[in-house]
Amino acid sequence: DAKTTQPPSMDCAEGRAANLPCNHSTISGNEYVYWYRQIHSQGPQYIIHGLKNNETNEMASLIITEDRKSSTLILPHATLRDTAVYYCIVGTGANAGKSTFGDGTTLTVKP
Amino acid sequence: GAVVSQHPSWVICKSGTSVKIECRSLDFQATTMFWYRQFPKQSLMLMATSNEGSKATYEQGVEKDKFLINHASLTLSTLTVTSAHPEDSSFYICSHRGHINNEQFFGPGTRLTVL
Numbered sequence: 001d002a003k004t005t006q007p008p009s010m011d012c013a014e015g016r017a018a019n020l021p022c023n024h025s026t027i028s029g030n031e032y033v034y035w036y037r038q039i040h041s042q043g044p045q046y047i048i049h050g051l052k053n054n055e056t057n058e059m060a061s062l063i064i065t066e067d068r069k070s071s072t073l074i075l076p077h078a079t080l081r082d083t084a085v086y087y088c089i090v091g092t093g094a095n096a097g098k099s100t101f102g103d104g105t106t107l108t109v110k111p
Numbered sequence: 112g113a114v115v116s117q118h119p120s121w122v123i124c125k126s127g128t129s130v131k132i133e134c135r136s137l138d139f140q141a142t143t144m145f146w147y148r149q150f151p152k153q154s155l156m157l158m159a160t161s162n163e164g165s166k167a168t169y170e171q172g173v174e175k176d177k178f179l180i181n182h183a184s185l186t187l188s189t190l191t192v193t194s195a196h197p198e199d200s201s202f203y204i205c206s207h208r209g210h211i212n213n214e215q216f217f218g219p220g221t222r223l224t225v226l
Contacts, residue, residue: 034214043115043204043217044155087154092213098145101155 004088006105012082014111018075022088025069030092033064034099035073037084044087047073078109113139117205117218124195125226131191132221134205140185141207145215146178149202161188161205195225 005023012018024033034049048055048062050071055062061074075082085106091099114137124130134144144161159180160168167180179191192199206217 043220046214046216049212049214098157103154
């Protein structure tokens with residue numbers, strides 16, 4: 001599976017958009033990009049995933065660059081409850097579950 | 112999304128004892144489940160892949176005789192930490208993947224403290 005690189009931490013003001021980048025320059029053509037988040041002392045939570053098109057759901061939007069070497073998770077209106085560690089993972093469906101969790105980005109939403 | 116439960120949510124035990132952690136898929140039949148552990152301020156580390164009706168597959172460096180995994184049904188996988196020691200103290204998390212998108216659904220985790 002391709003490795004990912006994320007900034008270790010980011011701050012965001014409550015109510016503003018949080019844009020979390022992820023670099024996955026060695027991604028293969030059949031690998032998806034998955035985003036999860038982990039609130040302190042809880043299990044991770046699935047947020048969104050995509051292959052090459054931008055995706056949006058009730059939680060977030062995912063923007064994947066045309067060359068698929070990077071992506072950005074967007075939380076359009078961050079709240080204090082969005083404070084968490086956000087993980088960007090790439091992998092094929094067949095290997096879901098075996099993909100490596102990097103260190104993620106600790107997002108702190110401030111009032 | 113799918114609901115995964117774990118029991119217990121936390122456990123404290125004495126060194127040398129064994130501890131069993133249950134992972135249940137409440138609304139999904141999971142032929143495969145995954146077990147992770149997470150040390151403080153670190154990321155999740157995959158320990159093993161639990162396969163219903165067959166032996167688990169362990170990641171390199173994980174002792175299969177110490178971390179016993181049983182996946183006897185499509186909704187239950189158990190992890191038993193045998194002869195636990197303080198260095199086994201960690202946050203243990205299970206998951207399974209969805210049928211359609213292969214996204215993972217995680218349990219709430221079990222915090223094990225070995226005294």
